[in-house]
Amino acid sequence: xxxxxxxxxxxxxxxxxxxxxxxxxxxxxxxxxxxxxxxxxxxxxxxxxxxxxxxxxxxxxxxxxxxxxxxxxxxxxxxxxxxxxxxxxxxxxxxxxxxxxxxxxxxxxxxxxxxxxxxxxxxxxxxxxxxxxxxxxxxxxxxxxxxxxxxxxxxxxxxxxxxxxxxxxxxxxxxxxxxxxxxxxxxxxxxxxxxxxxxxxxxxxxxxxxxxxxxxxxxxxxxxxxxxxxxxxxxxxxxxxxxxxxxxxxxxxxxxxxxxxxxxxxxx
Amino acid sequence: xxxxxxxxxxxxxxxxxxxxxxxxxxxxxxxxxxxxxxxxxxxxxxxxxxxxxxxxxxxxxxxxxxxxxxxxxxxxxxxxxxxxxxxxxxxxxxxxxxxxxxxxxxxxxxxxxxxxxxxxxxxxxxxxxxxxxxxxxxxxxxxxxxxxxxxxxxxxxxxxxxxxxxxxxxxxxxxxxxxxxxxxxxxxxxxxxxxxxxxxxxxxxxxxxxxxxxxxxxxxxxxxxxxxxxxxxxxxxxxxxxxxxxxxxxxxxxxxxxxxxxxxxxxxxxxxxxxxxxxxxxxxxxxxxxxxxxxxxxxxxxxxxxxxxxxxxxxxxxxxxxxxxxxxxxxxxxxxxxxxxxxxxxxxxxxxxxxxxxxxxxxxxxxxxxxxxxxxxxxxxxxxxxxxxxxxxxxxxxxxxxxxxxxxx
Numbered sequence: 001x002x003x004x005x006x007x008x009x010x011x012x013x014x015x016x017x018x019x020x021x022x023x024x025x026x027x028x029x030x031x032x033x034x035x036x037x038x039x040x041x042x043x044x045x046x047x048x049x050x051x052x053x054x055x056x057x058x059x060x061x062x063x064x065x066x067x068x069x070x071x072x073x074x075x076x077x078x079x080x081x082x083x084x085x086x087x088x089x090x091x092x093x094x095x096x097x098x099x100x101x102x103x104x105x106x107x108x109x110x111x112x113x114x115x116x117x118x119x120x121x122x123x124x125x126x127x128x129x130x131x132x133x134x135x136x137x138x139x140x141x142x143x144x145x146x147x148x149x150x151x152x153x154x155x156x157x158x159x160x161x162x163x164x165x166x167x168x169x170x171x172x173x174x175x176x177x178x179x180x181x182x183x184x185x186x187x188x189x190x191x192x193x194x195x196x197x198x199x200x201x202x203x204x205x206x207x208x209x210x211x212x213x214x215x216x217x218x219x220x221x222x223x224x225x226x227x228x229x230x231x232x233x234x235x236x237x238x239x240x241x242x243x244x245x246x247x248x249x250x251x252x253x254x255x256x257x258x259x260x261x262x263x264x265x266x267x268x
Numbered sequence: 269x270x271x272x273x274x275x276x277x278x279x280x281x282x283x284x285x286x287x288x289x290x291x292x293x294x295x296x297x298x299x300x301x302x303x304x305x306x307x308x309x310x311x312x313x314x315x316x317x318x319x320x321x322x323x324x325x326x327x328x329x330x331x332x333x334x335x336x337x338x339x340x341x342x343x344x345x346x347x348x349x350x351x352x353x354x355x356x357x358x359x360x361x362x363x364x365x366x367x368x369x370x371x372x373x374x375x376x377x378x379x380x381x382x383x384x385x386x387x388x389x390x391x392x393x394x395x396x397x398x399x400x401x402x403x404x405x406x407x408x409x410x411x412x413x414x415x416x417x418x419x420x421x422x423x424x425x426x427x428x429x430x431x432x433x434x435x436x437x438x439x440x441x442x443x444x445x446x447x448x449x450x451x452x453x454x455x456x457x458x459x460x461x462x463x464x465x466x467x468x469x470x471x472x473x474x475x476x477x478x479x480x481x482x483x484x485x486x487x488x489x490x491x492x493x494x495x496x497x498x499x500x501x502x503x504x505x506x507x508x509x510x511x512x513x514x515x516x517x518x519x520x521x522x523x524x525x526x527x528x529x530x531x532x533x534x535x536x537x538x539x540x541x542x543x544x545x546x547x548x549x550x551x552x553x554x555x556x557x558x559x560x561x562x563x564x565x566x567x568x569x570x571x572x573x574x575x576x577x578x579x580x581x582x583x584x585x586x587x588x589x590x591x592x593x594x595x596x597x598x599x600x601x602x603x604x605x606x607x608x609x610x611x612x613x614x615x616x617x618x619x620x621x622x623x624x625x626x627x628x629x630x631x632x633x634x635x636x637x638x639x640x641x642x643x644x645x646x647x648x649x650x651x652x653x654x655x656x657x658x659x660x661x662x663x664x665x666x667x668x669x670x671x672x673x674x675x676x677x
Contacts, residue, residue: 102642118325118359124332131362134397148641167325167357198390199357 010037012170012202013058017067020053027053029226031067035170040196040203041231042213045223046244051206052096054223055174058204059093060084072169089117092163096174098155100147106133106158107143113165129165135195136161137187152179156188164195171195173205177212185209189216210254214261222248302354303327306334306367314345320352323360331360335367348372350380356387358394365395430656437634438626441564444556459562460569467528468570472577474527475520479511479578482519483585486510491594500594504604507586512613513672516578518665521624524571525657529632532563533653536636537646545637555637564629571625572618579617612677620668624661631657 013035020028027050035041043051056062058069060076068075074087100109110129114120120128133143136157147155156179163171176192177185193216195201207213213220213234221231222245230240238249238258248254304321317338323331348368356364365373372379373395376388410418448454490503536559539545545555583605590596596604635653639645 103644114325118328120328124328128328128359128362131394131398132358135358135394137397146642148645164358167359194389194393198361198386198393200386 011035012037012072013204014070015054015058015067016070018054018057018064018069019066020050020057020062021065026226028057028064031227033221033228033231035202035204037202038196038200039218040192040205040216041219041221042205042207042217043221043223044207044213044248049223050226051223052174055172055204055206059091059172060088089113089166090169091172092166092168092170093172094156094159094163094174094176096178098147098159100155100158100162102147105144105146106138106150106161109147109158110161110165113162117166129161132161132164133158135164135191137184137191153181153184156180160188160191167199169200169202171201171203173203173207175206175208177207177209182211185211186215192216210249210257211260214257304331304354304360306331306338308338308346314347317346317348318352319348319350319364320354322354322356323364324355324357325359328359328363331363335363338367348376348379350376351382353383353387356390358390361387361390362394362398365391365398370395370399433638434630434634437637438630440556441560441630444554444561445564448557448561454557456558456562459558460565463563463566464570466531467524467566468573471524471527471570471574475523475574475578476581478523479516479519479582480585482515483507483511483582483587484589486515486582487586487589488593491589501596501604503586503590503594504596504601505608507583507590508605508609509613511579511582511586512609512617514617514665514669516582517575517617517620517624518661520571520574520578521621521628521661521665522658524567524574524625525628525661526654528567529628529635529653529657530650532629532632533635533639533650534646536560536633537639537649540637540639541641541643541646560629560633563633564626567625567629568622571628572621575618575621579614616668616672616677620665623664627660627664628657631660 011034013033015031015033018028018031018033019026031054033043033054043054045051053062057064058071060069060071063077069077072087072090074083076084076087079087100106101112104112107126107129110132111122111125114125114128115122118125130143138154138157138161142150142154142158147158150158156176160176163173171192173192177188180188189212192203196203205212205217217234219231220234220237222229222237222240222242224242224244229242229245230237232240237245238254249258302321304323304327305318306320307318309316309318321327368376373391376383376391487503487507490506491500494500494502494506536545539559545559548555548558587598587601590601591598632653635649635656639649
């Protein structure tokens with residue numbers, strides 16, 4: 001596996017001093033985090049540690065109480081609507097539950113951004129949508145179905161196809177492999193790796209899947225005590241002295257995922 | 269023929285290396301420098317296929333046209349030159365895969381050694397994804413006449429199924445009602461009272477205002493028509509009869525069909541979409557008992573009370589017009605009503621209220637149960653529940669009018 005060496009100057013996302021609170025409940029306090037160009041960064045943390053809120057703050061769906069978030073060198077919250085839309089086209093976001101438009105078929109879901117933003121005709125857009133769906137591993141039979149009649153794994157794939165529709169620079173994935181069977185999850189990991197290498201994507205991922213962490217991530221950021229405790233390569237993070245991190249990486253699941261990643265032959 | 273130039277401009281020398289260093293997608297959005305192009309040079313032997321520029325989404329339309337013109341236009345021996353290929357994204361790569369085909373893609377490593385590894389990997393990925401995937405077939409077109417007949421047929425079938433379902437659901441409600449009545453421990457009083465507040469109390473102002481104004485309008489209308497006969501005094505009878513027998517209950521029922529039936533459908537429908545109904549069932553609880561019965565009972569109690577309010581407000585509205593424009597004082601208005609209008613007219617009106625209430629609640633809840641998991645389905649069934657309940661209310665009212673006329677009330 002090749003891990004990219006990236007220099008800190010190429011940060012596509014810079015989060016500085018981020019604070020988020022909901023009423024009296026403080027979710028983030030002085031949170032700093034960078035995503036470098038071309039890397040796959042995974043954010044892990046206990047339930048309720050504010051991983052999804054962080055993702056929402058970065059894509060501009062959540063207005064932070066303090067601090068700033070720069071994406072591709074621009075502060076999303078201070079941009080005009082038009083400029084913001086330009087930047088947002090360079091995101092692909094895969095929401096936790098897919099968030100497919102329930103009144104459109106899968107093909108129409110994927111073709112929508114192509115028609116609206118890339119100015120393709122409906123026919124071209126649906127042709128290209130078919131290719132994205134094939135890339136995401138959707139079977140042919142799903143193309144003209146509505147999201148309500150698809151399984152959870154299929155919805156994830158369709159949502160990935162839609163996130164990739166405009167060939168984004170940054171891909172945001174919120175628990176991409178949750179709800180997928182192990183074979184599907186493994187294929188999903190490989191797909192993201194291939195797309196990253198081929199397209200130079202930067203991937204920001206919230207995940208709990210230890211296999212994903214060990215197989216495809218370049219860096220892991222651990223969220224605890226309202227900020228990023230440590231963000232480094234997985235070996236260094238696993239060796240970090242903290243009870244939660246120790247239990248996370250050296251519990252039975254962590255150990256087996258580590259064994260699977262380091263000795264793939266024995267496992268297969 | 270020498271060189272068939274299909275691109276927008278001839279292949280230009282380089283900037284291959286420069287482009288290769290920058291991640292390709294960086295160029296896709298920032299107004300890519302060289303539009304992609306493909307051209308076939310038949311002057312050389314073997315023929316040469318030039319692929320140059322940025323093959324990215326912004327140029328997709330042009331590139332698609334060019335590749336469509338070229339498809340099958342070159343033989344197997346054609347050499348492919350991709351040394352001037354700029355940025356490449358999935359859109360462009362998919363076009364290249366379709367243009368070159370499986371055989372040539374395998375030879376790319378030999379034929380185009382300058383091609384960055386990442387671009388080759390991208391094309392391989394797309395090729396392997398597409399290999400067991402072709403464009404989905406759409407359903408064949410059916411003749412318009414056949415479609416028309418099919419739609420009429422399915423609409424009739426839907427009406428028949430809906431009627432059967434409604435009758436079955438009414439039976440289920442009655443059965444649940446009887447079994448629950450026998451066990452006071454299972455009465456959900458809190459839920460019923462909460463619904464009465466939402467359905468009855470919250471709707472009282474709008475019902476009062478609406479019927480007050482309709483009462484005033486009816487009085488004006490009556491006064492205008494009856495003036496010609498010198499019988500303006502009968503305006504009082506007109507208002508009394510119309511509001512006690514028909515208008516109060518009908519207006520209230522229609523208002524609640526719009527306000528409450530839709531709310532029931534949306535509430536139960538989103539619970540269905542969220543699998544909450546399934547969760548209730550797996551916990552061994554009956555959705556009919558927990559969700560439907562309290563709503564039906566609440567509407568059964570609220571609608572007669574609102575109808576009574578509507579009667580009073582309609583009569584007050586009419587009475588006000590009478591006293592202001594016809595010179596019939598409120599005291600005289602009341603004594604005329606007392607003399608002319610028997611209590612059976614009030615009973616004719618109020619007895620319809622619980623029947624309407626039962627049907628509105630049953631239709632609202634049943635449509636909620638029919639929702640199928642999507643936001644659009646919630647919308648469609650909400651519309652359907654309002655339309656159906658208004659329809660049922662008016663049909664029942666017409667039947668009741670015939671019935672009461674026949675028995676001479």
